Amino acid sequence: MSVEAGVVKAGQGGQPGWAARRLAGIGAGALDNARAARLLYSIFIRTLYYSVRGRREKGAVLRACYGIGNRSLFFLTAVMGFVGMIMVFHSCTQINRITGDLHLVGATYIQLVVRDFAASVGSMMLATRVGAGIAAEIGSMVVTDQVDALRMCAAEPVDYLIVPRFKASVVMTTVLLVWAMFVMEVSGMLTAWGMFNVNPRIFWNLSMVDFRDLATGLTKCLAFGAAIPIVSGYCGLTTFGGAEGVGWATTRAVVWSCFATILLNFIISTTALYVFWA
Amino acid sequence: MIRVVGLRKRFGRKTVLEDVGVDIPAGGLWGLIGPGASGKTVLVKHVAGLLTPDAGRVEVEGQNISAMGEVARQKLRSRFGMLFQQNALFDSLTVAENIAFPLRRLTALDERQIAERVAERLARVGLAGFGDRTPNALSGGQRKRVGIARATVTQSEYLIFDEPTAGLDPVTSQKIFDLLRAEQISRKSTALMISSDVAGLMSVVDRVAMMLRGRLLFEGTRDEALASSDPYVKQFLRGETEGPL
Numbered sequence: 001m002s003v004e005a006g007v008v009k010a011g012q013g014g015q016p017g018w019a020a021r022r023l024a025g026i027g028a029g030a031l032d033n034a035r036a037a038r039l040l041y042s043i044f045i046r047t048l049y050y051s052v053r054g055r056r057e058k059g060a061v062l063r064a065c066y067g068i069g070n071r072s073l074f075f076l077t078a079v080m081g082f083v084g085m086i087m088v089f090h091s092c093t094q095i096n097r098i099t100g101d102l103h104l105v106g107a108t109y110i111q112l113v114v115r116d117f118a119a120s121v122g123s124m125m126l127a128t129r130v131g132a133g134i135a136a137e138i139g140s141m142v143v144t145d146q147v148d149a150l151r152m153c154a155a156e157p158v159d160y161l162i163v164p165r166f167k168a169s170v171v172m173t174t175v176l177l178v179w180a181m182f183v184m185e186v187s188g189m190l191t192a193w194g195m196f197n198v199n200p201r202i203f204w205n206l207s208m209v210d211f212r213d214l215a216t217g218l219t220k221c222l223a224f225g226a227a228i229p230i231v232s233g234y235c236g237l238t239t240f241g242g243a244e245g246v247g248w249a250t251t252r253a254v255v256w257s258c259f260a261t262i263l264l265n266f267i268i269s270t271t272a273l274y275v276f277w278a
Numbered sequence: 279m280i281r282v283v284g285l286r287k288r289f290g291r292k293t294v295l296e297d298v299g300v301d302i303p304a305g306g307l308w309g310l311i312g313p314g315a316s317g318k319t320v321l322v323k324h325v326a327g328l329l330t331p332d333a334g335r336v337e338v339e340g341q342n343i344s345a346m347g348e349v350a351r352q353k354l355r356s357r358f359g360m361l362f363q364q365n366a367l368f369d370s371l372t373v374a375e376n377i378a379f380p381l382r383r384l385t386a387l388d389e390r391q392i393a394e395r396v397a398e399r400l401a402r403v404g405l406a407g408f409g410d411r412t413p414n415a416l417s418g419g420q421r422k423r424v425g426i427a428r429a430t431v432t433q434s435e436y437l438i439f440d441e442p443t444a445g446l447d448p449v450t451s452q453k454i455f456d457l458l459r460a461e462q463i464s465r466k467s468t469a470l471m472i473s474s475d476v477a478g479l480m481s482v483v484d485r486v487a488m489m490l491r492g493r494l495l496f497e498g499t500r501d502e503a504l505a506s507s508d509p510y511v512k513q514f515l516r517g518e519t520e521g522p523l
Contacts, residue, residue, distance in 0.1 A: 148328050149366035153380040154356050 040234045050159040060164035069172030084184035085191045092196040106203030115213040118181035120265050123224035127257035131232035135253030138236025139246040162233035173225030212276040227260040279304045284334035294320045296492045307469045309483035316489040318472045327351040356384045359434035363441045365425035367413040374409030377428045399427035418445035437469040455482045
């Protein structure tokens with residue numbers, strides 16, 4: 001049945017046809033998405049506002065730093081160490097098949113890690129751990145009325161719940177991702193040395209890393225560190241239902257945080273390309 | 279006075295409140311009863327400005343809280359104390375910190391005065407010495423009492439109690455009803471109370487309303503409720519199994 005037929009049927013029978021219902025469904029979905037985008041934007045702006053003008057809770061940022069930073073350290077070190085080993089192993093294997101000259105593998109690998117890989121892979125790991133944690137904590141506060149209780153006590157939920165995590169995440173994500181760069185480089189160097197006999201002095205070649213790579217990599221660290229708590233906080237604050245709702249909020253937080261980091265990565269990489277390398 | 283006019287609220291496709299209107303007089307204890315999922319909690323959350331209606335309005339002393347922005351609502355909400363159905367205690371804070379939280383946020387009291395007020399509230403609800411514990415270390419009834427202490431600690435003009443005696447034994451329940459009534463009278467506050475313990479509630483309220491499937495079925499004095507010929511009200515107040523409910 002065509003759209004036209006559906007509309008005609010709607011007009012004739014008094015009941016909306018399938019096409020009209022379909023269009024209404026698409027329209028409702030679009031409106032829901034527009035509302036969600038507006039709310040996410042509102043949370044972002046309020047987070048920035050309360051980061052400067054909000055009320056400071058003693059020790060809240062430090063506690064969040066510990067939760068986001070210290071408690072992610074082992075997980076991130078292990079994952080990024082293995083990712084570095086896998087990347088160098090495959091790079092060296094491929095190079096050996098073509099030219100067999102491995103003396104620049106370290107230089108190009110380190111450039112790739114500093115400019116992009118440590119930040120993008122590491123931030124997705126943090127999105128799974130930190131993002132899920134933030135959404136679950138705030139989501140369970142929503143379904144048990146604790147967020148409403150905060151509002152009854154004149155505590156703005158964005159200020160009280162998201163801002164400390166935002167500040168902590170910007171600092172600790174940057175620190176963790178810089179650490180992840182180092183871990184990836186060391187694990188890659190050891191892999192190249194142990195399996196392909198590449199001398200560590202030759203591998204540890206920083207000649208291809210310059211200010212532009214560092215600026216791009218650090219900008220990504222800061223942007224991802226800011227995005228994860230805002231997206232996850234939004235998912236937590238829009239939780240509804242009981243335990244199932246919290247589960248969905250957690251899933252949404254991981255998915256949307258990862259999506260946000262990939263989107264930001266694209267935007268920052270493209271901008272850097274035009275600014276630094278055009 | 280609190281005035282509710284033509285209130286309607288939907289969550290998705292489910293209508294939770296439909297054309298609810300009532301005047302709640304100042305300085306009294308107003309009870310709200312009704313079967314589960316009849317919209318009682320949603321109604322009092324509208325009164326506290328925690329929800330925005332799809333249609334209709336809530337006026338507190340003539341101010342339309344439903345049309346206010348968040349900042350203005352927050353200012354008005356500071357005149358309310360609320361006990362939530364699930365207590366809504368902050369898990370990360372101790373009992374004393376939970377009770378002190380509204381004082382720190384809403385008043386200019388110093389730490390010594392806050393500590394005194396918290397100790398007085400804890401003693402009043404029979405939990406003296408429990409200040410250092412976390413909510414997770416308390417029983418359901420104890421958590422409820424901490425919630426009551428937090429709701430009443432700021433001595434608000436408006437009090438909302440959502441199931442203040444759920445999970446408490448009959449003796450403690452009656453003590454809590456009497457305590458809340460005494461608090462309300464001593465401060466001349468306006469109190470709204472939802473309770474499934476109909477007998478206990480009826481022993482302290484001035485007026486009572488009954489909700490059914492999102493609509494206000496009855497509103498009147500306690501005596502009018504007890505004398506009501508409405509079959510729903512009669513059955514619910516008497517707890518009979520035979521009837522329209």
